[in-house]
Amino acid sequence: MQEAGRPVQLWGWGAAALLDPVGLLVLLSWASCGHPARAQESVSPILNMKLDSRTKTLSWNYRRNVTEQECKIDTPPDDSTSKTPQVNGNDTYFCEFPNSVLHRGANLTLNVTAEGAVFQEVLVFRNSGPEGSGAVNFSCFIYDLRFLNCSWSPGPAAPPDVRYHLYWWASSHDPEVECARYVVDPAGTRVGCHLDDLGDPKTTDYFFLVNGTSNRTAIRFLDFTPFRAKLMEKYRPPANITTAFNGSHHVVRWDDPETRFDVASHMLCYQLDIRRQGLQIKSTNDSLTGEKKQNLFIFMWDLTTEVTP
DSSP states (O other): OOOOOOHHHHHHHHHHHTTHHHHHHHHIIIIIIHHHHHHHHHOOSSEEEEEEEETTTEEEESSSSEEEEEEEEEETTTEEEEEEEETTTTSSEEEETTTOOOOOOOEEEEEEEEEEEEEEEEEOOOOOOOOOOOEEEEEEEEEETTTEEEEEEEEEOOTTOOOEEEEEEESSSOEEOOOEEEEEEEOOOEEEESSSSSOOOOSSEEEEEEEEEOHHHHHEEEOOSSEEHHHHHOOOEEEEEEEEEEEEEEEEEEEEOOOOOOOOOOGOOOOOOOOOOOOEOOOOTTTTEEEEEEEEEEEEEEETTTTOO
């Protein structure tokens, strides 16, 4: 029975003294080395896990070495993408998900193995603000080689004082640029953006994000997969259109329009609407015959075809 006032440590040493020397060594070794090792194995090696929502980059550090690692993003309704992590010069690991959209929310999962134990960390990302407050019906197109127009509509649940902001950038390594010239509707709400000069065509993709502010509530942002620049361009009409008649055939020639990005001639499609002045050709398969050779179209009128004024 422990006496009052006697230190517990003295009782412990007395109990240890009853063991043989080998037993004492085992006890001391297990007490000094076994517990810290087991405690470390139970602690996740993952540190500082965070998400850059603009570049869609998940990053983190490790407190000790790992042997296996995988990161994954799940976005509604059922899109899932897995990546093998990369590491930069300051021992920060990261995964990039440029083709994922975050405005509907996302779960980002990191699975690693360290010293035979498996660990998992999950980062839940939510878009703050009431559903329907963010911009909708977003579209953009490039025209006249250097100009960009984007448009959107206010969300159905957006408050009257909503103020939308459009940001764009050409790569994940470039800083975002806010629109400098907004288009507003009769109520004064921003519903579009005009960019006067895109500069030289040095990129194949554009990234866009629309967020918003209000004195009444948070506004949800709207993000997208990268916009393919070539698909955004609205081409000018063909240039230098000429017509000629050689007595039996009419010949129409034209030049390809100047484009911001290199496009092979065979990738451009043209539509000809051919009419006689003051008359409309009856639409039949026998009205005209023609053949397109590069930017040359040859056809002849069938003068027996019925025409209508």
